[in-house]
Amino acid sequence: MSTVVVGYVPKPEGEAALRAAVSEAKRREVTLVVVDSHRGGRDFDSDAADDAEASLTTVKALLEESGVDYEIRQLVRGYEPSEDLLSIAEASDAELLVIGLRRRSPVGKLILGSNAQRVLLDAHCPVLAVKGS
Amino acid sequence: MSTVVVGYVPKPEGEAALRAAVSEAKRREVTLVVVDSHRGGRDFDSDAADDAEASLTTVKALLEESGVDYEIRQLVRGYEPSEDLLSIAEASDAELLVIGLRRRSPVGKLILGSNAQRVLLDAHCPVLAVKGS
Numbered sequence: 001m002s003t004v005v006v007g008y009v010p011k012p013e014g015e016a017a018l019r020a021a022v023s024e025a026k027r028r029e030v031t032l033v034v035v036d037s038h039r040g041g042r043d044f045d046s047d048a049a050d051d052a053e054a055s056l057t058t059v060k061a062l063l064e065e066s067g068v069d070y071e072i073r074q075l076v077r078g079y080e081p082s083e084d085l086l087s088i089a090e091a092s093d094a095e096l097l098v099i100g101l102r103r104r105s106p107v108g109k110l111i112l113g114s115n116a117q118r119v120l121l122d123a124h125c126p127v128l129a130v131k132g133s
Numbered sequence: 134m135s136t137v138v139v140g141y142v143p144k145p146e147g148e149a150a151l152r153a154a155v156s157e158a159k160r161r162e163v164t165l166v167v168v169d170s171h172r173g174g175r176d177f178d179s180d181a182a183d184d185a186e187a188s189l190t191t192v193k194a195l196l197e198e199s200g201v202d203y204e205i206r207q208l209v210r211g212y213e214p215s216e217d218l219l220s221i222a223e224a225s226d227a228e229l230l231v232i233g234l235r236r237r238s239p240v241g242k243l244i245l246g247s248n249a250q251r252v253l254l255d256a257h258c259p260v261l262a263v264k265g266s
Contacts, residue, residue, distance in 0.1 A: 020259055027160055027161070028160070101253060101254065112245070112250050112253060112254060116253075117245050120234060120245060120249075120253075120262050121234065121245060121264075123264075126153055126261055126262065126263040127261070127262045127263075128259055128260070128261050128262075129253050129259065129260045129261075129262060130259040130260075131254075131256075
């Protein structure tokens with residue numbers, strides 16, 4: 001079973017990636033796998049867990065409305081998001097991986113983060129990179 | 134008119150990008166714009182022009198066989214390939230830009246070249262990055 005896999009974060013670039021991934025999964029008529037990865041650790045307290053849950057509720061509503069066939073994988077394993085994304089893409093036989101790119105850093109400089117670079121270079125399938133607005 | 138725009142180079146990653154772009158243009162039922170950009174200058178002598186012509190013949194054969202609606206833009210304007218690609222994507226109202234990524238440098242290190250980074254960060258539309266085999 002081929003899939004489209006998307007790395008979701010509750011930020012403008014994550015929302016843009018999710019919307020693009022929904023379109024791609026529909027166009028390709030395959031299941032969409034949404035990866036919501038948290039490193040966990042000391043910063044991932046009960047408040048963080050509540051926030052993650054709240055953002056996932058919004059994601060589920062969007063997915064239900066889209067009519068696309070989907071799965072959500074919520075991971076708190078202590079890995080970098082890129083590692084979780086790459087391993088799930090491989091395990092899910094992804095034909096496309098979708099990631100969001102931050103458009104600008106707080107000081108207005110364009111950046112391509114280390115997670116994005118890792119995914120672009122190490123993915124076994126094509127990677128669609130979309131920017132948040 | 135919406136399009137898919139692809140940056141072509143006569144290398145494995147350029148061929149992979151071209152094949153992916155053909156699939157995307159078909160899937161989206163839009164015109165494919167193939168950008169073949171050369172910086173020109175002293176290194177672009179008549180031999181280089183002949184090589185460019187020969188590789189374009191192969192490209193045209195692949196495009197004709199695919200049945201996709203296409204245009205080829207061959208540019209020798211002294212600009213970086215990323216600049217040519219970005220300006221044509223904008224002018225062609227691209228809904229998707231496709232680029233090839235080199236898998237490895239001669240010493241086996243993974244690299245994300247400056248042209249690829251520039252396109253990923255500055256494109257006004259989503260960018261599909263594919264690796265050569």
